[in-house]
Amino acid sequence: MSCGEPHETDCGEVLDHLYEFLDSEMPDLDRDKFKQHFQECSPCLEKYGLEEAVKKLVKRCCGHDDVPTDLRAKVLGRLDLIRSGQAVPDHDVTAAAPAAPQESQGLS
Numbered sequence: 393m394s395c396g397e398p399h400e401t402d403c404g405e406v407l408d409h410l411y412e413f414l415d416s417e418m419p420d421l422d423r424d425k426f427k428q429h430f431q432e433c434s435p436c437l438e439k440y441g442l443e444e445a446v447k448k449l450v451k452r453c454c455g456h457d458d459v460p461t462d463l464r465a466k467v468l469g470r471l472d473l474i475r476s477g478q479a480v481p482d483h484d485v486t487a488a489a490p491a492a493p494q495e496s497q498g499l500s
Contacts, residue, residue, distance in 0.1 A: 395436070401429045406436050410443055 395403060406429050412418045413426050430437045473479075 401425045
């Protein structure tokens with residue numbers, strides 16, 4: 393999405409990192425650039441407002457559920473893999489791995 397107007401910070405960059413902005417998970421310098429962009433770009437401001445409203449609604453409706461400890465550990469483990477640049481497997485990496493086949497000893 394783009395409003396067609398030139399901005400210091402591109403609309404695509406703003407929308408790609410919108411949840412980082414909403415969750416205050418970006419450096420202050422980047423937050424300031426995004427705030428400036430929202431002042432200049434009404435389509436991005438509208439998208440920001442919509443996403444913020446959805447996030448608040450989800451928090452209000454679902455924010456009181458406790459996260460199971462094992463799920464939290466799995467999510468944090470995957471985040472660590474992503475941050476380290478490793479490939480993230482499609483399957484559950486915390487499940488017990490199948491036993492490795494043992495070498496036959498002296499059987500021929």
